[in-house]
Structure formats: C-alpha cells, structure tokens
Amino acid sequence: MNSTDIFLVAMMIIFGAPYLIWRLARLDYYAPLVVVQILTGIVLGPGILGAAFPHYYDTVFSGTVIQALNGVAWWAVMLFVWIAGIELDLAQVWARRRECGITASLALGVPLVFGSIAAIMLLGWQGGWIGAAAAPWQFVLGVGMACAVTALPILILLMEKLAILRLPLGQRILRYASLDDIAIWAVLAVILLDWERVGRQLLFLLLFVCAAWLFRRLMRRLAESDRWYVGLIWLAACGLAADRAGLHYMVGAFLAGAVIDREWFDQTRMDLLRHHVLLVVMPVFFLSTGLRTGWSVGGAAVFVAAGLLLLASVGGKLAGVHIAGRLLGWGRGEAWSIGWLLQTKALIMIIFVNILLDRHLITADTFTALLLMAVVSTMLTVPLVAPRLRASGGDRQPLSLDDAARPADEMNALPNAAALIDGTST
Template identity: 70%
Template sequence: MHAMTTTEVFLIAMVIIFTAPYVVWRLGRTDYYAPLVVIQIIGGILLGPGVLGAAFPAYHTFVFNPQVVTALNGIAWWAVMIFVWIAGIELDLKQAWRRRRDTGITAGLALIVPLVLGSAAAAFMLNWDGWAGPDAQQWQVVLGIGMACAVTALPILVLLMEKLEILRHPLGQRCLRYASMDDVAIWGVLALILLDWTRVGRQAAFLGAFALASYLVRKLMVTIPERDRWYVGLIWLGVCGFAADSAGLHYMVGAFLAGAVLEFDWFDEAQMDAFRHHILLAVMPVFFLSTGLRTQWDVGGVAVFGAAALLLAASVVGKLAGVHLAGRILKWKEGEASLFGWLLQTKALIMIIFVNILLDKRIITNGTFTALLLVAVASTMLTIPIVTPKLRRLLAPAQAQNAPDEAGTRLATEQSVT
C-alpha cells in the first residue's frame, strides 16, 4: 500500500467532517433539540484531542497531522470571516434607531445583567490556576468571560427563527433588533479587550483609515451593479481583516466592521439568505472541526464541566433576568419576556468565534475555552425545546381570533364554487 499524500489525508478528514455529524443528525432526528449546526459543533469537540485523540491517539495524529490542520485552518479562517461579514451586513441599525427606547432598554439589560453575572463567575474561577491565559491581565479575563456569557449569535438566531416560522413575524423582527444591538456591543467590547497600549497609535491609525475607506467604499457601492457589489464586498472584507489584524486587533473585528458599514438593501435578500446557507453548508463545518481540535481538558475534566455549569447558570439567569426587567419597564404582554429571554440565549457561532479570539490572543487557556464551548452548545440546544411551547401559547389568542375569519373565507369560497 502506497504512503498517503497530504492531499489524500486532507480529503479523508473532509469526508469525516461532513459525514459524521450529518449521519447523527439525520438518523438520530435531533433537529428539535439539536439542529445540524449544533451537531457539527459537538462533532468538532468529539473529533478533537480531548475525545478521539485520547481514545485513538495514533489515528488522530495520522488524520489531523500538522499539514492537514494548517489547510483546514485556512478554510476555517475565510469561512468564519465571511460569516461574520454577513452578520455585519444584516445589522438593521436604522430600525433599531426608530424604536430606540424599546431596543435600547431591552438590548442593554439583556447584555449588562449576564455580563455582570458572568464576570462575577469569572472572578470566582480565577481563585484557582488554569483559567487565565499567559498574556492576559485579570480584567481582560474577567471581562472576556463575562462578555462570552452575554453574547447572542445573530446568524444562528435567524436560522432558529426561520425554523420556528417567526423570522418575518413582528415578534421575530423585535428579537432581531435586540440581538443586533448586542452584536455591535460584543465587537466593541472585544476591541477594548484587545487594545494594545504598545500599538495604540497603529490601532488609532487603522480606525481613522477605516473611516475614510468606508466612506469611499459606500460611495462606490451605490454606483455599481449588484453583481459587482458581491466581488467588491469580498475584496473589502479581505482588506479590512488584514488591516485590523496588522493593527493588533483581530481579523474578526475587521470582518465585522467591513460588513457593518455596508447596507443590507444593497444586496438581494433572497441571494443573501442563500449565500449564508451555502456558507453554513459548504465551509463552516470545517470551522467547527478546527474549533473542536482546540478543546482540551488540561485542568481536569471535572473542573471544566464545573466551570461550564457555573458559566451556563450565569448566562441563562442573567439573560432571563435582564429581559424580564426590560419587559416590566416597557409593560410587555405576559409571556413575551420569557420568549425573548430564551431566544436570546442562542450563542453557538458568535460565542465560539469570540472565545476563539480570546484563545488566539492567549487571554484564556484551553481549559477555559473548552468550558465556554460547552456553554455555547448547551445554551443553543435549550432554545428550540423551551421556546416552542412558549411561542405556541403566546400566539394562540391571535390564531383563535383569526380562525373565524379563515372559516368564513373558506365557507364563502365553497358557496361560490357550488
């Protein structure tokens, strides 16, 4: 038998990446409590060194050797940059501004309360070694973990609301506004955490150059056909990612900013939805695998699970408390605060991206990263099973009210036919 080339081993890895999660998702019929994207994240963890690598070290080393991992990382970097870029484009800040009191109070409390509880949990964890990265100051670790507990994954929230058939419903649009404002805050806090005082001049120069370049790109976008906007947008994405990373921030900060300054109206909505789905289908599973390859249990499995449970409790309780407080202030209908509180628990991708950056910058350790990854998976898995009955109860009065009208319409149609 001939020695396998790197290309052949890479293709074996790709087959595993796409086959294993799909088979579990389809045969296990997990969609209600664990959509395919969640199974792919879990699959990445299981294929990582903490599970597959521990059980079959020789096989794991053969398939996921350094050359293959380097190739996979390249695909993962570009895939997640595109995904974050799309999330930036889909921000509807105009709608949020028009309803700024409702949006500001809800988004603010939904972010601040879990941030405070998550930060308190992080401060408690730092009483033991193994959670703070080698290049981190204590405030960076505390704020980073706290922010991870507060995030909402806007792109995954869109997918889940499509599944629940409320994306275009007024409830869905409200939830998107709240999540959009939190998305902006997430990247702002990340920029603060990554602020490097030894390179603050370069970072200030980046922000100044970005503001000027954004003005020119926006002027260009309105003068070219839509098909050209996609090409120009991707070029703009690459430039912003490179510039942000060179300035000492992170290419993900550049990717988000590259999308946030573009208008969603410049792109066809159906094409944007299809593009997001295709990125999720074709390349994001590689990102999930590359994320799973970084999971480790180096501070002990029990400690990691204990930290994950603590942070999940801080995240869930904080988000629900914040949204319920907003509901009281704004006098929402009964049941709305609980619905929004659980929908905004969806963390998945954005939290994973966020903690990947913290790990890249050596602010957190692999053990902290693994605990936060478990929180991202658990919070997302809770969403659909808990939200579905709440949504049914909330919409039941409106559906009952519409039922007589629908029955009358059907009767009139039948009489006209006869």
C-alpha cells in the first residue's frame, strides 16, 4: 500500500476503534468518548501493541503517517484552544470575585502543592522522569500544575450529562474553573520562559499587544462572515509568532482567542464549530497523544507513579475546595460535589503535558503516568458525583436572573484582556 492508503487505514482505526469500544462496552456513563480515544491510543502505541506486534506499528504508524497525523492534530488543538480563549468570560467571575477568588485559588493552589510534592518524590525515587531540557523547578512546577488543572471543556460535557450545567451549581463551578483556566496558561508561560531568549519573548508580548489593538479595530469593521476567515489567519499568525519567540504555539493560540470578543460571533455557530472540531479532527489529537506514551522505566513503575499523581491530584483538589467551603459557609455536601467536578482532567491537562513533552521537560514515562492519572480521575467523576446530586436534589432550582444575566455596572468594571489592549469594555 502507498502512503495515502496507510494514512486512511490509520484514520479508520483512529475513528473506528475507540467508538466501537465506547459503544459496545457502554462506557458513556463513566467516560466521554475522548477518554476512550486516549486510552485506545495508549493501547495502540509503541508500549503495548507496538511492542507485541512491531511490524503492525511500523507499518500503520510509520514516520510518514505520524507526521501527517501530527499536522492534523496541531491544527485541531490550536482551533480548540482558540475557541476556549474566545469563550473565556470573566464578567461573572468579577461580579463574584471574593467567592471565586477564594475558591479558585484554593482549588488550584492546594493540588499544585500536593502535585509538586509528588514530583519531588518521583525525582528522589529513581531516574527516568525528568526531561533532558528541564531544570528541576520546571519539572516540579509542571507536574504540580498538571495535577491542579481543571479540564473546562470536559467539565462542561460532564455537567451536561448530570443536567446541572444551566443550574446555579453548574454556573458556580464554571466560574471557578474559568479563573483557573487563566492561571494554567500564566504558569505555563513561566515554565517555558527561556532566559537566553527572554528578550525575544518580551518583544513578542509587546508586539502582540500592538498587533491585537490593530486586529480588534479591523474586526469591528468586518461583517461576521469575514471575521471567521480573518480570525483563523490571526490564529495561525499568533501561533507562529509565539513558537518562534520560544514560547509555544498553544500559548499563541490561547492569546489569539482571548483578545476576541465573544459577541462578535453568533453563539450558535461558535457552538457548532466547537462540536465539529471535537467530532472531525480532535480524535486525531487524542489518539496521537496516546501514541506518544512510553514505558522505559518499567510498566509497574509507571502505574505506581500514576497512582501517586492521582492521589495528589484528587486529594489536593478535594482538600482545597473543602477549605474554601468552610471559609465561605457552603452547605453540607457542596464541597464534595464541586471538588470532584473540578478535579476533572483530560483535555486541557493533556494539552498542557503535551507541551511539556514537546519541550523535553518531562519524559515519555512521566507523560504516560500523567495521562493515566487524567483518564482515571475523569472516569471517577460521574459515578461519585451523580449519587450525591440525586440525594441532595442536584441543586434543581431554576437559574436566577442574577445567574443568567450580567450586572451592567460590574461588567463595565471588569478588567479583561481586550480592555487592556484597546481601552474598551466587552
């Protein structure tokens, strides 16, 4: 078979195998399809089936095919992060800044500390975890942040499944997760900071602010149909500039979306775009992520590391949210449900650790342990939260006007990325 035929065989496997497993095993209660796609990639990768049947792996996932799949995966994840940046809404967070600030900081800070301690334990246990280009502090902070991350897109899917997304409880959780989403990218920028190229990185940020100001003025003058095309050109340009500056194209993709006003696009079309990206191209990213796993330190060691990281991630998140609940006087059982939902990992965390692997800050074995931790933590969420929600009534009161609408005076006071660039309020 020629390269095109083998590529299409790989695409059939990427879309077919996870879907069949997900449907035939009836796993939709426990995990979104994206989790099964990641697990399937791990099984199909070089560490399991690739080791057992090397000829299969070398044929189907040859260097040429992997290169083609990587191109699709890069653009898919850039689109997804760009959309996440566009939809980042800080107005509701600012309106309830005391509650959100306390909860988000504890929900992020405590598992960050727990995860950092786990990373230090891995370094002291044996070699093979830290990447060749990493300073110890980068490895510790990177693994700690991976344990603290909340996967906002997967969180939304799970809350839709639990029928709480549009209820007050769901809106509260979204506000906490949105604030943490900003912190994730800020910490990533610190981790990737290259002191040899810090001047180039600072120049990129300065030029980005100027370019974003001009870009926003242009976008206001365009019809919506033209904004989609111009927005995609802007996305590619920002990704390229960030990568050339020594950051990462994902940082550029997020910044490209963060300076765009959500109101410039029809929300229904934006929802459809997100859905189609998840359906059509993101499976390539999820499964290709699984193909990057490694087991050179030994399978047992990887599973032990994954268990340690899972304990740090879940325990830290539940502890942090419990402390926030005590400080804010939450009702009985709220911290449990909110904590388990906020510890959902998968998508954003996987993007985060892919970047760490790309920059050689972690090894393939650490990457594998973090992936396994993310998959298990996400699969635990619905089975542990659903019974508690049923017992408590699931916070089934309808969404109040305060939860559904944004107070105009508080919105005008909101300091957001767009306002900092061109002095306007979104």
